[in-house]
Amino acid sequence: xxxxxxxxxxxxxxxxxxxxxxxxxxxxxxxxxxEADIVQFAGVSGDYNPLHVDAEYAAGTVFRGRIAHGxxxxxxASGLAWQLGTFDGTIAALxxxxxRFQNPVFxxxxxxxxLCAAEKDPEPSxxxxxxxxxxxxxxxxxxxxxxxTWTMLLHRRxxxxxxxxxxxxxx
Amino acid sequence: xxxxxxxxxxxxxxxxxxxxxxxxxxxxxxxxxxEADIVQFAGVSGDYNPLHVDAEYAAGTVFRGRIAHGxxxxxxASGLAWQLGTFDGTIAALxxxxxRFQNPVFxxxxxxxxLCAAEKDPEPSxxxxxxxxxxxxxxxxxxxxxxxTWTMLLHRRxxxxxxxxxxxxxx
Numbered sequence: 557x558x559x560x561x562x563x564x565x566x567x568x569x570x571x572x573x574x575x576x577x578x579x580x581x582x583x584x585x586x587x588x589x590x591e592a593d594i595v596q597f598a599g600v601s602g603d604y605n606p607l608h609v610d611a612e613y614a615a616g617t618v619f620r621g622r623i624a625h626g627x628x629x630x631x632x633a634s635g636l637a638w639q640l641g642t643f644d645g646t647i648a649a650l651x652x653x654x655x656r657f658q659n660p661v662f663x664x665x666x667x668x669x670x671l672c673a674a675e676k677d678p679e680p681s682x683x684x685x686x687x688x689x690x691x692x693x694x695x696x697x698x699x700x701x702x703x704x705t706w707t708m709l710l711h712r713r714x715x716x717x718x719x720x721x722x723x724x725x726x727x
Numbered sequence: 728x729x730x731x732x733x734x735x736x737x738x739x740x741x742x743x744x745x746x747x748x749x750x751x752x753x754x755x756x757x758x759x760x761x762e763a764d765i766v767q768f769a770g771v772s773g774d775y776n777p778l779h780v781d782a783e784y785a786a787g788t789v790f791r792g793r794i795a796h797g798x799x800x801x802x803x804a805s806g807l808a809w810q811l812g813t814f815d816g817t818i819a820a821l822x823x824x825x826x827r828f829q830n831p832v833f834x835x836x837x838x839x840x841x842l843c844a845a846e847k848d849p850e851p852s853x854x855x856x857x858x859x860x861x862x863x864x865x866x867x868x869x870x871x872x873x874x875x876t877w878t879m880l881l882h883r884r885x886x887x888x889x890x891x892x893x894x895x896x897x898x
Contacts, residue, residue, distance in 0.1 A: 587773070596771045600764060600799070602806025605818075626821055627805055628771070631798050635773025647776075650797055653826045 569641035573685045573710040576673050584636035586668040586696070589624050589661050597628040623660040629702055630655055633669040633693045637706075648684050649709040653691075659701045666696045671706065684711050740812035744856045744881040747844050755807035757839040757867070760795050760832050768799040795832040800873055804840040804864045808877075819855050820880040824862075830872045837867045842877065855882050 568575075598609050603625055606613040614622040630653070637643070661667060670692045677685035686709050693702040739746075769780050774796055777784040785793040801824070808814070832838060841863045848856035857880050864873040 593771060596767065597802070600767045600771060601802035602758070603802075603809040604806075605809055605815075625802075625805075627798065627802050627824075631768070631772035631774070631796075631802065634796075634798055635775075638774045638776055644776075650828055652828065653798075653824070655824045655826065657821055657823065 570645040571642050571710075572646050573676070573680055573687065573712045576676070576687055576710070578673050578676060580673045582637075582640055582642055582671045584633075584640055584669045586666045587632055587636060588666045589629065589632065589663060591622075591663045593628060593632070594622060594624050594663060597625050597631070601625065601627065603627075619660055619662075621662065623662055624665075626655070626657040626702065629661050629667060629693060632667060633691070633702065636667075636669045637671065643708065643710070646711045647708055648711055650706070651686060651709055652705075652707040654704040656703045657701075658703055659695070659699055661695065661701050665701075667693050667701060669693050674705070680712065682712065684709055686710070741816040742813050742881075743817050744847070744851055744858065744883045747847070747858055747881070749844050749847060751844045753808075753811055753813055753842045755804075755811055755840045757837045758803055758807060759837045760800065760803065760834060762793075762834045764799060764803070765793060765795055765834060768796050768802070772796065772798065774798075790831055790833075792833065795834070795836075797826070797828040797873065800832050800838060800864060801826055803838060804862070804873065807838075807840045808842065814879065814881070817882045818879055819882055821877070822857060822880055823876075823878040825875040827874045828872075829874055830866070830870055832866065832872050836872075838864050838872060840864050845876070851883065853883065855880050857881070 594608055598604050605625075607617065607619070608614075608622055608625050611622055614620075671689040672691075673687055674690045675688040677687070680686075686707055688705055688707045691702075691704050691706045692700050695701050765779055769775050776796075778788065778790070779785075779793055779796050782793055785791075842860040843862075844858055845861045846859040848858070850856075857878055859876055859878045862873075862875050862877045863871050866872050
């Protein structure tokens, strides 16, 4: 059994509700946020705030240049979490996220996500239950750029081909 | 003064903290979520959960097909909110989002965002204060697909070229 206090860089894939102990931590690979990411995210989202896309404007702000959209950073964090494999075949739904944008992310910064199982459904059904994770996105200096929580509905046994849920899954 | 109970499809641009009355509502244009959006968002985020990108797999789930990433829908909502113009030149920072994923969004669905000013900083500084908006993303049937809140730090006077904030702005 893993030490709950120890980060797990390469956890088992597809952990079920019952296999995730409170206090267990998961740490993703890093990803460098590039200018291309910001441009692409502006296109996908439609958020063309000049702080993100106008280098001349952004140079005149306190940031001295463009910063990444906060939701871009959260999106990259969600991808890093997916790539951990921890929830592959066991996540039924992403139910809720609380996102606190704490520090800016600049092109060239490298972020990763840390998740820690903080609370579990006291009355899971026979098929699934929710787990609330504390979530921190950190940059290459270890500073938290986004803090918050992620609440996921997890299956109690893995089923990679046919998710058991009949509830909406929107994650 | 606008009727607080009435939606405002085309509000004034660049509203300051002081110009936003509690109860005021803002309703965006719609945007159709396409297969291309899902593919692009998978690339930007790195979230290749087969529920979003594997049509064969997704056809075997309760959804009978691929669904949009929840954070893609939230990202599109943020872009629609930006395009309202309401916060152009007056937003200092996006501080916090609470996101409850309530219903799936399928390719071809059309979403829009509704924001309602629900709470204002009781002790704004001379330069800015926060406003918490209740936020609903609805589909073409009027169903809420995402509910939650958005907390923004807004300037007390507009300044389109030089945001006054010295605090991190990560939105």
